Amino acid sequence: MNPSIFRAYSVRGVVGRDLDAADMRALGQALGSAVLEGGGRTVAVGHDVRTHSPALAQALVEGLCAAGAEVLFLGLVPTPVLNFATDLLGADAGVAVTASHNPPDENGLKVRTDRTLLQPDLLALRARAEEGRLRSGRGRIRRETVKETYLGQVCARVRGTPCGLRTVVDAGNGTIGPWARALLERLGCAVTVLHGEPDGTFPHRSPNPLDPGSLAALQEAVRRQGVDLGLAYD
Incomplete structure (x- = not known):
C-alpha cells in the first residue's frame, strides 16, 4: 500500500x-x-x-x-x-x-x-x-x-425556534442534500436547495466550497432572493 x-x-x-x-x-x-x-x-x-x-x-x-x-x-x-x-x-x-x-x-x-x-x-x-x-x-x-432518530435528536437540541428563517443551501451534489432539506424544513425554515441531488461526478461545482468560484451560485441566490442565511456544504 x-x-x-x-x-x-x-x-x-x-x-x-x-x-x-x-x-x-x-x-x-x-x-x-x-x-x-x-x-x-x-x-x-x-x-x-x-x-x-x-x-x-x-x-x-x-x-x-x-x-x-x-x-x-x-x-x-x-x-x-x-x-x-x-x-x-x-x-x-x-x-x-x-x-x-x-x-x-x-x-x-x-x-x-x-x-x-x-x-x-x-x-x-x-x-x-x-x-x-x-x-x-x-x-x-x-x-x-x-x-429519523438523527433528525429528531438534532431538532431537540436546537435552542429556540428558527421557524420562518429563509435559507438557501448549496449542497454541492454531495451526500448532505436530502438531509439538509429535511432537517431545516423540520425546524420550520423556508428552504431553497441548490445542487441538492447527490451526484458523485459533482457536475456543478468543486466538492470544496473554498475553491475559487464555488460559492458563486449561492451568493447570487442569496442576493436575488433576499434570504436570511446561505449555507454551503462540502
Missing part, C-alpha cells in the same frame, strides 16, 4: 493509482482483526456519494467480515451521521468511506473507535495488513438506518 495515502487523520488518494478495492479489503480485515483483538466485534460503515464509494465500501465490508467482525451498514450517509450512528448503535468502531472535500477522483476513509484514528494508528493498520497479522472468521452484515 502506498504510504503517502495515510494522512493526519484519514486515508486519501486517487482511486486506481494510489488505492483500490484490494487495499480497502486489506484495511478492512486489518481493522476487523484489531477490533476483535481489543474485545470488540461491531463496526459501523457508511460511504459518501463518490462514484467509486459503493464498490470501495463493499470491499471494506468484505475485509471486515473476513476477520469475523459484524458490520452495521448505513449505506449513503454524511460522515457526521456515521459518527452519530456509531455511538447510537454501540459499535466498537466506525468507518466512513469518503474523501471529504477532495477532488472527485480521490477517495479514502476515516476511522474512529472511541476517538478518531490518527496517522500512527492508520499506519499500524497498514503494517498489520502487509505483515499478515490478520484474523479469519465469518462475519455478518446488518443494515441499519438512523435518519
